[in-house]
Amino acid sequence: MAPNGVDPNEPRSVRAEEVYGPYPKNCMTPWKNSRDEGREGDAVDVENLKEIAAQNFMELPCDYRDKGTPDDWIPRDGRMVRLTGRHPFNAEPLLPELTKHNPKNPFLLPANLHIIRNHGTVPKLDWETHTLSIEGPLVSDPVKLSMDELTTTYPTTEFPVTISCCGNRRKEMNMIKQTIGFNWGSAAAGTNVYKGVLLRDLLKSVGVTAESVADMTGSFVEFIGNEDLGNKCGGPGPFPDEPWAEKVKYATSIPLAKCLDPADEVMVAFQANGQRLHPDRGYPIRLVIPGYIGGRMIKWLTRIRVIPHESHSCYHYWDNKYLPPQVTAEVAAKDGWWYKQDYIINELSLNSFINKPAHNATIPLAANIDKTMVVSGYAHSGGGRKVTRVEVSSDLGVTWNLADIDRKEQPNPYGKYWCWVWWYYDLPVAQMGKELWVRAWDTSNSPQAERPVWTLMGQSSNHVFRVLVHTETSPDTGKVVYRFEHPTQAGQQSGGWATRLAGKVKSAGYGEINLASYVD
Amino acid sequence: MAPNGVDPNEPRSVRAEEVYGPYPKNCMTPWKNSRDEGREGDAVDVENLKEIAAQNFMELPCDYRDKGTPDDWIPRDGRMVRLTGRHPFNAEPLLPELTKHNPKNPFLLPANLHIIRNHGTVPKLDWETHTLSIEGPLVSDPVKLSMDELTTTYPTTEFPVTISCCGNRRKEMNMIKQTIGFNWGSAAAGTNVYKGVLLRDLLKSVGVTAESVADMTGSFVEFIGNEDLGNKCGGPGPFPDEPWAEKVKYATSIPLAKCLDPADEVMVAFQANGQRLHPDRGYPIRLVIPGYIGGRMIKWLTRIRVIPHESHSCYHYWDNKYLPPQVTAEVAAKDGWWYKQDYIINELSLNSFINKPAHNATIPLAANIDKTMVVSGYAHSGGGRKVTRVEVSSDLGVTWNLADIDRKEQPNPYGKYWCWVWWYYDLPVAQMGKELWVRAWDTSNSPQAERPVWTLMGQSSNHVFRVLVHTETSPDTGKVVYRFEHPTQAGQQSGGWATRLAGKVKSAGYGEINLASYVD
Secondary structure, three states, rough: OOOOOOOOOOOOEEHHHHHHHOOOOOOOOOHHHHHOOOOOOOOOOOOHHHHHHHHHHHHHOHHHHHHOOOOOOOOOOOOOEEOOOOEEEEEEOOOOOOHHHHOOOOOOOOHHHEEEOOOOOOOOOOOOOOEEEEOOOOOOOOOOEEEEHHHHHHHEOOOEEEEOEEEEHHHHHHHOOOOOOOOOOOOOEEEEEEEEEEEEHHHHHHOOOOOOOOOHHEEEEEEEEEOOEOOOOOHHHOOOOOOOEEOOOOEOOOOHHHOOOOOOOOOEEEEOOEEEEOHHOOOOOOEOOOOHHHHHOOOOOOEEEEEEOOOHHHHHHHEEEEOOOOOOOOHHHOHHHHHHHHHEEEOOEEEEEEEEEOOOOOOEEEHHOOOOEEEEEEEOOHHHHOOEEEEOOOOOOOOEEEEEEEOOOOOOOOOOOOOOOEEEEEEHHHHHHEEEEEEEOOOOOOOOOOOOOOOOOOOOOOOOEEEEEEEEEOOOOOOEEEEEOOOOOOOOOOOOOHHHHHHOHHHHHOOOHHHHHHOO | OOOOOOOOOOOOOOOHHHHOOOOOOOOOOHHHHHOOHHHHHOOOOHHHHHHHHHHHHHHHHOOHHHOOOOOOOOOEEEEEEEOOOOOOOOOEOOHHHHHHHHOOOOEEEEEEHHOEOOOOOOOOOOOOEEEEEEEEEOOOOOOEHHHHHHHHOOEEEEEEEEEEEOOOHHHHHHHOOOOOOOOOOOEEEEEEEEEEEEHHHOOOOOOOOOOEEEEEEEEEEEOOOOOOOOOOOOOOOOOOOOOOOOOEEOOOEEEEHHHHOOOOOEEEEEEEEEEEOOHHOOOOOEEEOOEOOOHHHHEOOOOEEEOOOOOOOHHHHHHOOOOOOOOOOOHHHHHHHHHHHHEEEOOOEEEEEEOOOOOOOEEEEHHHHHOOOEEEEEOOOOOOEEEEEEEEOOOOOOEEOOOOEOOOOOOOOOOOOOOOOEEEEEEEHHHHHOEEEEEEEEOOOOOOOOOOOOOOOOOOOOOOEEEEEEEEEOOOOEEEEEEEEEEEOOOOOOOOOHHHOOOOHHHHHOOOOOOHHHHH
């Protein structure tokens, strides 16, 4: 029997394994077989480990780099690029890893290759003891649910969602001028099929509906995780009830309307690609907000509160803001920019990426000049908007050629799209220019901007993606080749034309950035 | 008593006269007192006419220019710029007219100054005899409603909506390369408060809900007007049931989900700014689709059909498409581009406009160089997205300055915004550059593009709006002044820097358009 207020017959779209499957299984590759080969570590039997990963990835051994950290109980894929040292764990795969597992259909990424953004130590939670409470001043009938109650008494839903950190491509921003964030590359995004309970069903069961709140636009749903994190704020903010303890929980909020709108599908998820969530990714439950940035999708979800204001957590305010480029860290703190509502980043931005040719890939000219080569990559939008067009330019944006879009996603009943698309363009090699550019369009009928806009947090970095083309003689073969150079390589890895911009860009991303003049 | 299936207690946001009022009354100005002064026409008593207009604008005399046309029974404001000769009537006000009626608060435009897009002769309809039928294969209980039934038995709603033709700024496109559309300037937009009945209430009353249709994403609502128009197609299209008569009704369709989503507020409207609709604007009823382009908001609405496919009307397919720039009229027809779903324009695009300084306005340098001057205009987005930022640049996009946004609109309960904002920036005159640029941002966190993208229909023209600044000696005063030149003037009016681009632009809007090199 469904909980009070929940209509089990209401249509809940399930777009799952029969549509997108079979799901890619976890195929964890320990560090020994990654680019770290040669470093010290335990010897491993890779084939055996892959078998274990497919059955229960929690039985895999830990990465040697996690030894001595509070996370040394967590099996991790050795291919993930670590962006913030050993701990906390923030990682993305190399860009080519997004397709290697299934070059012809990279739509669903194996869960173990999915971007991870951890602010601190990963909470060690049990399915049997973890609870989710739904409470707050606008909740008439608060509840505390066990995981079994959550997952067996409520109707479930299942569909794919692309989750991306809005810091994706931040390293490009850091090369223009240092932001206050670390170096995400271009693969801080991934698509998994999530299974869970619709938040609006949970809210209905505690009496929260469009009719129950007096002021819907003034009502928010706050989500609180389980970590104990350092307080980001140096002193009291504008709210008397802001938590000022040394340690706080990660928390944020989104508008109640986003949670109640049947066109949206905010979900409390307990599975990705048919398996339990990985501890780094929120086990046992996390929030999934289709069309929003990853930063709002609280992991290790513990409390949901319906409140008559935005969350007062410092993590809600002092992060995920798209401030104007002239706002420095000092100005932001002094003039209250972190609290200005219009600069919040909720929706994922329209963005596109070139995966092939890969960074430093080459093709010999003589053997290919009469042929075409495949340029391909991914693109996504936010807010449910469909990516309607992807275009490639090999002449610095003078002409744009339509790429083929491989649209695997089926929209939800309200026509919303939550996932990346993969695109492919056959470029006649004879039309190779000095750069390869890609841009996407969505149903709002605006393309990505050409010039980058620098911001203090380096987020929503979504200008046209540019790959530089070098014509040079291969030291290996003595033949003339095109060599392709991506803007950056994630984290501390060297390489990428944007790294040569550092310190040379006029106006710090306000606009005057003639990239071409710096990269040749 | 509310009709079957309609819950009169469901929240229907009313944001009307107590919030935005008093509404601006119609203040029709006959041609005699417009820029046409001096031309032949009837002598008129302006003060008397204004009084009549405020009471019942239908009692005003007709414009002499409509004599001999089928529209010669319709009173029209003499200030409207006629874009397509005498007939059919397509018109927008001069850009400064958007604020003249209330310079301090131009949020609501007097209805008589609102853009008009007529495809043919205006139907002469009576409230007493006009009916609206709701029918179609997905309707279990079709009805035919009189105007009194529609407006008195259903709950009503009332809120402001900006309606814009997506052809706004098309003249800029025509100066790059001729499109297949006529010369809209920069004032093809206006905001009125509309009163009407929510379409989802009408649909519920005939049994159409999210549960009643088997395939929501494959279901559409078709709207059919009352005009008799020439068939746009030269021959049979892909649909066996496409109407191929010489004369057809204007019709289009939108997704059923857009009509059922409570976050949207699609409305059958019968009042604008508290008065009956003007015949040019759909009397007695028209569709209002907040966040969509004007081209979908059928006037003189007669039939609503719920169907398992998009409308098969030629007006649905052969118009309001955002085709890639390389698609010419010949290619579009030959390769079926009019029928490609991804190129439909539904949502209004993010856009921004400079109203002040006006075209050809001047300011003396000596008297103003130590002062600031107000740069101001309007901006809007589509799809319910809030305009979060408007920026002005006086250095060709190198640095951008935040304008103040005067946000009069209250969002709907789901946080959606349907209206333009007016913005103001105090520019230090000493920082005047060669051009003044404006761009807007919305909650998708992408700015308007800098370079125009030419398309066959010249619609969704929404690149950065640029006003040229000339430094010259005034022939009147002998003093050095800045003179401001807008890109275009609507219709056949001369003037505007973009008119000097004609025939000179490389690649027809594909991208390489260094406007600065043409306009000095």
